[in-house]
Amino acid sequence: MAQRVAQSDGGNKKATRVRVAVRLRPYMSKPDEKDEGPCVRGLDSQNLEIVNWRNATETVKYHFDAFHGEQTTQQEVFLSSVKPILPHILKGQNASVFAYGPTGAGKTHTMMGSSEQPGVIPRAVREVFNLVKTEDEGWDYSIGMSYLEIYNEKVLDLLSPNSQDLPIREDRDRNILIPGLTHMTISSFSEFDKHFVPASLNRTTASTKLNQRSSRSHAVLLIKVVRTQRILPHRQQTGKLYLVDLAGSEDNRRTGNQGIRLKESGAINLSLFTLSKVVDSLNSGTAVRVPYRDSKLTRLLQDSLGGSAHSVMITNIAPEYKYYFDTFSALNFAAKSKLIVNKPFTRETMAVPTLPVKRGRDDHDAQGSGTQPQKKRQKEERKTEQDSSSPSTHIHSPSEPSVMDRLIALEKLMMSCQEKDRLGMLKDVAQSRKEIQELKEKQKEFESKAMLFSRLGGEKASAKQEPAFKNNIAPLQRKQLTASKPNKQQAVVQPLQVSQLQPLQQLAVVKKQSVCVKRKERKLSDQVEPPDGKENIMESGWESQLDNSMLEQSRQKILQVLNTGSLKELKGLQQIGDKKAKLILGWREIHGHFTKLEDLGKVEGMTEKRFSTFMKANILSAMGK
Numbered sequence: 001m002a003q004r005v006a007q008s009d010g011g012n013k014k015a016t017r018v019r020v021a022v023r024l025r026p027y028m029s030k031p032d033e034k035d036e037g038p039c040v041r042g043l044d045s046q047n048l049e050i051v052n053w054r055n056a057t058e059t060v061k062y063h064f065d066a067f068h069g070e071q072t073t074q075q076e077v078f079l080s081s082v083k084p085i086l087p088h089i090l091k092g093q094n095a096s097v098f099a100y101g102p103t104g105a106g107k108t109h110t111m112m113g114s115s116e117q118p119g120v121i122p123r124a125v126r127e128v129f130n131l132v133k134t135e136d137e138g139w140d141y142s143i144g145m146s147y148l149e150i151y152n153e154k155v156l157d158l159l160s161p162n163s164q165d166l167p168i169r170e171d172r173d174r175n176i177l178i179p180g181l182t183h184m185t186i187s188s189f190s191e192f193d194k195h196f197v198p199a200s201l202n203r204t205t206a207s208t209k210l211n212q213r214s215s216r217s218h219a220v221l222l223i224k225v226v227r228t229q230r231i232l233p234h235r236q237q238t239g240k241l242y243l244v245d246l247a248g249s250e251d252n253r254r255t256g257n258q259g260i261r262l263k264e265s266g267a268i269n270l271s272l273f274t275l276s277k278v279v280d281s282l283n284s285g286t287a288v289r290v291p292y293r294d295s296k297l298t299r300l301l302q303d304s305l306g307g308s309a310h311s312v313m314i315t316n317i318a319p320e321y322k323y324y325f326d327t328f329s330a331l332n333f334a335a336k337s338k339l340i341v342n343k344p345f346t347r348e349t350m351a352v353p354t355l356p357v358k359r360g361r362d363d364h365d366a367q368g369s370g371t372q373p374q375k376k377r378q379k380e381e382r383k384t385e386q387d388s389s390s391p392s393t394h395i396h397s398p399s400e401p402s403v404m405d406r407l408i409a410l411e412k413l414m415m416s417c418q419e420k421d422r423l424g425m426l427k428d429v430a431q432s433r434k435e436i437q438e439l440k441e442k443q444k445e446f447e448s449k450a451m452l453f454s455r456l457g458g459e460k461a462s463a464k465q466e467p468a469f470k471n472n473i474a475p476l477q478r479k480q481l482t483a484s485k486p487n488k489q490q491a492v493v494q495p496l497q498v499s500q501l502q503p504l505q506q507l508a509v510v511k512k513q514s515v516c517v518k519r520k521e522r523k524l525s526d527q528v529e530p531p532d533g534k535e536n537i538m539e540s541g542w543e544s545q546l547d548n549s550m551l552e553q554s555r556q557k558i559l560q561v562l563n564t565g566s567l568k569e570l571k572g573l574q575q576i577g578d579k580k581a582k583l584i585l586g587w588r589e590i591h592g593h594f595t596k597l598e599d600l601g602k603v604e605g606m607t608e609k610r611f612s613t614f615m616k617a618n619i620l621s622a623m624g625k
């Protein structure tokens with residue numbers, strides 16, 4: 001008999017941003033409504049603009065990973081925004097796609113679609129089956145599905161519609177579990193469809209003023225792929241795909257909701273508000289506690305936001321003026337969600353011989369909460385975590401020989417000892433594993449420092465040939481320029497400069513650059529170049545008046561703060577406010593160290609001019625000038 005032992009690639013967690021796409025649905029004017037034209041329009045495949053409500057002669061511009069215009073087909077949305085993340089779930093990683101946006105903006109259309117225009121969900125499931133067919137030989141695959149809705153803060157099983165509110169739990173590996181939720185094994189797309197279509201009809205929908213068939217709940221479809229290697233050690237990887245159709249945010253002055261609709265709406269808005277708080281808290285980087293537990297929705301999406309999943313958010317928006325404020329706030333939510341960083345990793349177990357465990361203890365453990373099979377699995381996970389010193393894990397634990405020896409010796413002892421003694425030894429094993437982890441981290445730190453120094457050395461030699469900014473962000477333009485490539489990390493609201501396209505329908509010609517329209521957005525504006533061109537123009541040549549060695553010393557000091565400084569220390573630098581300091585921390589999180597000071601130009605909103613101002617202010621301040 002064999003038990004399964006968890007393998008972790010925790011040390012290799014690579015940060016990845018939540019990808020944000022925006023989809024604009026076609027204009028749908030009703031015969032009795034006056035046709036005011038759209039308030040928002042796309043500029044290209046990543047940019048869009050919306051009228052500035054404070055001044056209709058201006059617009060506000062946004063940049064996203066993808067923009068899907070009115071004409072974009074379901075197939076195109078799937079191919080560009082969803083298909084690329086699916087292969088991860090066949091490799092034991094988690095992925096999630098969720099549709100966000102105001103009521104009636106097209107979330108259900110995007111996720112479910114219709115039989116003529118299938119949406120993301122049927123396409124993604126079909127693709128998972130296709131991927132499995134073409135995968136490497138030597139693995140067996142098992143695919144399963146669960147489907148639930150969160151209605152009025154209750155978790156309801158859509159595959160078993162008479163079920164009660166289900167609890168949400170988290171295991172020690174931070175996997176979110178729903179004990180009692182139906183899990184069906186499916187062997188083909190048609191089998192999936194057979195369960196999915198009737199289950200979708202169980203979802204709570206109702207007619208509101210803004211949408212004839214409005215979803216009154218958040219729907220979450222979970223597709224779980226488990227692949228098991230045919231040969232020893234029978235590696236097993238589990239990847240989960242969450243496909244989420246959120247209920248829409250609602251302004252009840254416009255929906256005219258009353259009674260039960262109003263209660264539903266309250267629950268929907270509250271959970272979306274918590275979602276927004278979670279995003280703010282993740283972005284602030286300083287919050288002690290991310291409020292995931294404040295709503296069932298955020299608890300369930302915990303892994304997708306700031307967790308271990310590859311996440312894509314499709315923000316649906318509507319072009320009509322009556323949706324203006326919903327659209328505006330959805331775009332701002334989308335813009336801030338782009339800053340969230342997840343760290344996906346592979347969930348893998350291996351088969352190893354079972355250690356002798358007393359039956360009585362098994363029975364006792366099974367008394368707690370959760371269903372029997374689930375408890376058993378949780379217990380197994382717990383046990384495998386403790387037993388992670390078993391022989392098979394050695395293959396993957398490069399560490400100091402002395403620590404390794406201790407582990408092997410401990411294991412040998414464990415195999416032959418009683419339960420009571422084992423517990424004490426397990427503690428030692430845990431301690432040893434901690435030491436290994438610490439050693440690995442120290443090693444990594446050492447290597448990156450060594451690399452940094454060697455790069456610095458190399459850089460000095462070639463400093464003259466290298467351009468200072470490798471990824472010049474296009475400065476805000478006041479006249480027509482050839483558009484340069486937008487910065488990859490661009491994540492926040494871009495205030496519009498002078499519009500270079502036709503003005504939006506029924507708007508006067510744009511006269512001046514836009515301003516950010518809310519105080520909050522105004523704060524963000526320290527990341528973008530001021531539109532009026534008042535930025536200091538740097539007098540050139542000031543560096544040449546300084547002593548070279550002192551100059552170099554100051555540069556090194558600044559670089560050190562950039563690479564190792566805390567939020568507070570970063571804010572201690574001249575020209576670095578709270579927002580910029582957080583962006584620097586975020587950049588470090590994703591890319592590691594700044595090799596040279598000029599790399600600061602890669603941080604969101606740090607234009608060449610801003611960089612010059614930053615350098616001058618900090619060097620002069622370091623020299624006490």
Ligand SMILES: Nc1ncnc2c1ncn2[C@@H]1O[C@H](COP(=O)(O)OP(=O)(O)OP(=O)(O)O)[C@@H](O)[C@H]1O
Pocket residue numbers: 024025026070101102103104105106107108109110211213214215216246247248249316
């Ligand atoms: N891209 C699109 N092309 C054509 N029709 C669309 C598109 N997007 C949405 N629609 C139509 O707009 C209407 C509202 O869309 P949908 O029900 O998907 O909105 P929703 O955001 O899910 O709303 P709610 O939050 O109230 O459930 C539907 O009739 C839908 O068919």
